[in-house]
Amino acid sequence: MFGAGIWLWESGLKTLSMLGAFEQATERARSIREWRIADSRGNILMSRPMTPTDRMLLPPRADLYQALIDRAVELGVQIFTSSVVTAVKPEGALVLESGEERRADLILIANGAYSQLRESILGTAWMDFGIEAGIRMLIDHQPGDPTDIITEYWNGPWRLLFNPCTSGENYIFLSAPVGDERARKLPIDRNLWKEQFPDASGLIDRFAEAGRWDRLVNVRCRQWSQERVAIIGDAAHAMPPNLGQAANTAFINVMALAMAMKDASDIPTALRDWETRQRPLTDHVQRWSYLYGFVIGKWPRGFQSLRSDILRSLGKTEWFDEGISRGARHVPDGYGVELPPVQARPALERGIS
Numbered sequence: 001m002f003g004a005g006i007w008l009w010e011s012g013l014k015t016l017s018m019l020g021a022f023e024q025a026t027e028r029a030r031s032i033r034e035w036r037i038a039d040s041r042g043n044i045l046m047s048r049p050m051t052p053t054d055r056m057l058l059p060p061r062a063d064l065y066q067a068l069i070d071r072a073v074e075l076g077v078q079i080f081t082s083s084v085v086t087a088v089k090p091e092g093a094l095v096l097e098s099g100e101e102r103r104a105d106l107i108l109i110a111n112g113a114y115s116q117l118r119e120s121i122l123g124t125a126w127m128d129f130g131i132e133a134g135i136r137m138l139i140d141h142q143p144g145d146p147t148d149i150i151t152e153y154w155n156g157p158w159r160l161l162f163n164p165c166t167s168g169e170n171y172i173f174l175s176a177p178v179g180d181e182r183a184r185k186l187p188i189d190r191n192l193w194k195e196q197f198p199d200a201s202g203l204i205d206r207f208a209e210a211g212r213w214d215r216l217v218n219v220r221c222r223q224w225s226q227e228r229v230a231i232i233g234d235a236a237h238a239m240p241p242n243l244g245q246a247a248n249t250a251f252i253n254v255m256a257l258a259m260a261m262k263d264a265s266d267i268p269t270a271l272r273d274w275e276t277r278q279r280p281l282t283d284h285v286q287r288w289s290y291l292y293g294f295v296i297g298k299w300p301r302g303f304q305s306l307r308s309d310i311l312r313s314l315g316k317t318e319w320f321d322e323g324i325s326r327g328a329r330h331v332p333d334g335y336g337v338e339l340p341p342v343q344a345r346p347a348l349e350r351g352i353s
Helices: 010-019 021-028 061-073 119-122 190-196 198-206 247-261 267-296 301-312 318-327
Strands: 034-039 044-049 056-058 086-089 093-096 099-101 107-109 124-128 131-138 149-155 157-162 171-177 212-215 216-223 229-231
Touching: 010 021, 010 061, 010 247, 021 061, 034 301, 044 301, 086 119, 086 318, 107 119, 119 198, 119 229, 131 267, 157 190, 157 198, 190 198, 216 267, 247 267
Parallel strands: 034 149, 107 229
Antiparallel strands: 034 044, 086 093, 093 099, 124 216, 131 171, 131 212, 149 157, 157 171
16 A cells, blocks of 8 residues: 555446445546656657546555455455465465465465465466566645646656646656666656656656655466466466556456356356456456557667657557557446345454554
8 A cells, every 4th residue: 555546447447336445445536537648858649538438537556455445344354464375275275374274165366466376276377577667656746737637758768657646646657677777766866767857857856755666577377267266466467557457457357256256156167267258358458568568668769759650640540549448448247237235244353454
């Protein structure tokens, strides 16, 4: 729940509505009207508008996470912290650090891109550490800052992304080649970013001293499940945040999993069917995210104007719009279907931290 915002596309917003967490998660979020890509001088290279039926809201990550935690507790979910799991067993058991085993009808591996539990079912096909590193932070909003337009500035392999987030904060994301020591330095080397984006100097002066540096990785799994164990979220399909769709893809897949499990009599078969249905969309979003990062990070420096011209042309095509937006516009399984009410029950143990 560190200082950053998060893009919630239409698919993710529909999922949150189904879960009953929409209002709390988006209470402070900015409603985004347009996502722009611009060169270092501010010239627009691509514009992706939003509509009332194709929305994006941008809350702080902490708001989203807290809304999901609160909704889980409201429904009586038991949350145990400080319970280190060292392995899972396909037949439906998890092994704690103490050696104790816990059994369940279904176990979900949801511990992120660097999951070692994933290998309990030999799930990993490959993990690519990529060519970029990223820094995230929240900065104070000031009068005159855009309130509904995301602007993503490109200069060679460097990128500066400005995101309106709340009435008091904006979200900044920076990315650069992973080997650029100045670019991944914390506290931030403001002079480096001013060199790359001189027209954004006033914004860069406001960069927060606190920030978070991350290696941007891709994960592809050989399989998403085995018997009674499934892998979800970044553990199954981590991707760079180039399309802002990693969390939304996780939401889509988990909602589809919930629908698949609702009436399942044969859990292993239902899990295999779930992956067969969901994998094509996930693979598509991952491919486009990966290609997006490759175009930023590997494009020859002497041909930047050609990159800008190509993006201007492609950005106006239906093919490009559909490619970057397929996941964002996907309707989650079960949306619009009246679901049986969930009866909240007292939680036996609530250890949230």
